[in-house]
Amino acid sequence: MTYAVELLNITKDFPGIRANDNVTVRLKQGSIHALLGENGAGKSTLMSILFGLYQPTSGTIKVNGKEVKINDPNDATQLGIGMVHQHFKLVECFTVTENIILGMEPTKFGMVDIKSAAKKIEEFSKMYGLNVDPYAKISDITVGMQQRVEILKMLYRNANILIFDEPTAVLTPQEIEDLMEIMQKLIKEGKSILLITHKLNEIKQVADECSVLRRGKYIGTVNVAETSTQQMAEMMVGREVNFKVEKGPHAPGEVVLETRHLNVKNSKGVLGLKDFNLSVRAGEIVGIAGIDGNGQEELVHALSGLTSVESGEILLKGENITHTSIRDRFDKGMGHIPEDRHKHGLILDFHLKENFIIHEYDRKPYCKNMIMQQDVMDAYADKLIEEFDVRSGEGKDSLTRSMSGGNQQKAIIAREIERSPDLLLVVQPTRGLDVGAIEYIHKRIIAERDAGKAVLLVSFELDEVLDLSDRIVVLFDGHKNGEMLAKDTDDKELGLYMSGSKKGSEDE
Ligand SMILES: Nc1ncnc2c1ncn2[C@@H]1O[C@H](COP(=O)(O)OP(=O)(O)OP(=O)(O)O)[C@@H](O)[C@H]1O
Ligand SMILES: [Mg+2]
Known part of the structure; x- marks a missing residue:
């Protein structure tokens, strides 16, 4: 076997x-090998070692049967290894082509030859059906497209060994399907793939083998075709996992959040949310279903105060908050688990304990007479870490940047849920979480509902919307296209509303 x-x-x-x-993983030529493990199990670390970003403390690496030393990513590139990182590494104000050739710009008469590079990129793009515009600016294209740019970057460098670190966490269901096809095409071309994902069905769909890590240790490697998702999940967490969300009937109370004829422009200056009316009551979870880009971002940004609205009103517990500051909304009882944990959720260069009190650092009990109360802050951090199982090397004193992606996510969720706000705005809460953590977070969100809080959930995962929500509102093309109780619908019907092929009521 090679x-x-x-x-x-x-x-x-x-x-x-x-x-x-002491981890040993072998990737067979021309196959897809999945890496599975809880948040913080060491998956990204292992892949970063292969890509030359870290040096192992001990152990050896062989590429095509030959022992190698990979000092940095340039060495890795030389060896034909490419990596799509968990958090992309693209320059936002550069074009697709500029990003792809960065560090190895082709020149003609001493000038960077963008044209020939763009042509080559277009060829690769066609060959794998990637549909990328070489001249588009990164900040103008979707996350799914950005990922394809990362893939093209590897292909442009002639990589044969491709590492994908949680590629599907940021994708919509359709984009995930496309990516699975792209990966299969890459395998047919003779490439080999290492794939990290928390989604067991994806492993089932494309992987040949799966290696499992638990808290840094190697647990084993299985043949995917012969192993059930349940078995893989158990290998990973060391106990049985409950995939089904348990929740009792809901008893909605007073209206906590209300929007009236809300119009919000998107980043391009066009109305992305149109005449939108919504109410969320105490003791209920309202889920927003929709394909990405149908007004979700405009809605969430308007509610949380990240964007101003064109017209219309937002009321929180009856009070008009349409034009108040983000801070004011938090003080009035709003909590927000944002979609982009790095942009809006955390300050990566702060310690974990500092990120936990980011909303309240300047007031009691964390600050008294202008002095930070370190012991109070420490105790609070320890409590959250324990309760939400946030794993990292140095606990509350860990630099947030050094934490694994899933544990960063858990830190945000812990901070927002622990405050138990009257309105909890949750966007893609379980993105990047392992199945065990998802089970726990879903329980906590339901517990908030049962404690009489209002929850607005925005998720691109239909299963999550269906499992958690009491009521569902579908967003299509910026307006409401249908509203129903979760128990009265299913994924097929929702899909029809989401694609606009079935028309729903605009208003309650
Ligand atoms: N640069 C670093 N400095 C200090 N600790 C680190 C660093 N990188 C990773 N760690 C620690 O190593 C452990 C493994 O992290 P890693 O990112 O490999 O996890 P993971 O399996 O990829 O998890 P996730 O599913 O959440 O992405 C974590 O506890 C993390 O805090
Ligand atoms: Mg990781």
Whole structure:
């Protein structure tokens, strides 16, 4: 058997934690090998070692049967290894082509030859059906497209060993289907793929083998065709996982959030949300279903105060908050788990304990007479870490940037849920979480509902919307296209409303 990559007995220590503990993973030539493990299990670390971003504390790496030393990503590129990172690494104000050639710009008469690069990129794009415009600016294209740019970057560098670190976490269901096809095409072209994902059905769909890590340790490798998703989940968390969300009937109370004829422009200056009326009551979870780009972002940004509205009103517990500050909304009882954890959720260069009190650092009990109360802050951080199982090397003193993606997400959720706001605005809450963590977070969101809080959930995962919501509102083309109780509908019907092929009521 020829292996494209052999990671042999890899150990990696970080301050306070052994992220990889004697891990061995072998990627067969021309196959897709999945890596599965809880948040913080050490998956990204292992892949970063293969890509030359970290040096292992001990262990060896073989590429195509030959032992190699990978000092940096340039070495990795030389060896034909490419990586699509968990959080993309693109320059937003550059074009697609500029990003792809960055660091290896082709020149003609001493000038950067954009044209020939763009042509080559177009060819790759056609070959794999990627549909990328080489001259588009990164900030203008969707996350799904940005990911294709990352894929093209690897292909442009002739990579044969492709690492995908949670590629589907940021994609819509249709984009996920497309990506699965792209990966299969890449395999047919003779490439080999290492795939990190928390979604077991994706592993089932495309992977040949799956290796499982748990708290840095290697648990085993299975043949995917012969193993059930339940078995894989159990290997990963070491206990049985309940995939079904349990919740009792809901008893809605007073209206907590109301929007009246809300019109909101998108970043291009066009109305993205049109004449939108919504109410969310105490003790209920309202889910917004819709394909990405149908007004969700405009709605969430308007509610949280990140954008101003064109016209219409937002009322929180009867009070008009349409033009108040973000801070004021928080003080009046709003909580927000944002879609983009790095842009709007955390300050990465702060310690974990500081991010926990980001809304309240200047007031009691965290601040008294202008002095930060370190012991109060520490105790609060320890409580949240314990309760929400936030894992990192140095606990509350970890630099947030050094934490694994899923644990960063858990930190935001812990901060927002613990305050138990009257209105909890949750956007893609379980993005990047492992199945065990999803189970817990769903329970906590339902507990908020049962405690009489109002929850507005925006998610692109239909299962999540259907499982958690009491009531569902469909957004299509910026306006409401249907509203129903979750128990009275299913994914098929929702899909029809979401695509606009079925028309629903505009108003309650
Ligand atoms: N640069 C770093 N400095 C210190 N600790 C780190 C660093 N990178 C990772 N760690 C720690 O190593 C552990 C493993 O992290 P890693 O990012 O590999 O997890 P993961 O399996 O990819 O998790 P997730 O599913 O959440 O992405 C974590 O506890 C993390 O805090
Ligand atoms: Mg990771």
